Amino acid sequence: MLTAHDSPYGASERLFNALRLAAALLKQGEPAEVRLFLASDAVYAGMRNQLRPDGQYNVEEMVRSLLDAGAQITLCQTCVDHRGLFGAALIPGVRIGSMMELAEWTLSSDRVLGF
Structure with a gap:
């Protein structure tokens, strides 16, 4: 299980690296259950349809690819509400x-990494 807290675009590449690691885990020989819990600005x-800065990686494509490969991606309800995103197009x-749910995932996971 991975948790991330930083925004998709900006000075930090933590979220980008969390998504990259999730993709790498899904490509390993043994099937891996990959779950991402996105909190704070990572929500x-x-x-959908974010405008990205020129030359930046496309977070939406990365997220779609992870979902297509079987990853579970969940956003923190409180964080979504706090940012006024309730009802936004996901x-x-x-x-x-x-x-x-994050607590349950944490207790049932073999490993938990935070970004």
Whole structure:
């Protein structure tokens, strides 16, 4: 399980690296269950049709690719609400979850990495 907190675009590449690691895990020989819980400004990564800065990686394409490969991607409900994004258009397959769900994922995961 991976958690990320930074915005999709800007000075930090933490979210970008979390998405890259998730993709690498899904490409390993043994099937891996990959779950991403996006909190704080990372919730923006789950939104459709974002304008991205010139020359930047395309977060929406990365998220869609992960979902197509079987990853589960959940956005923190409180963080979505706090940013006024309730009802925003999500990338199909991205869902909204709670801290209780994050707690359950944490307890049931072999490894948890935070970005």
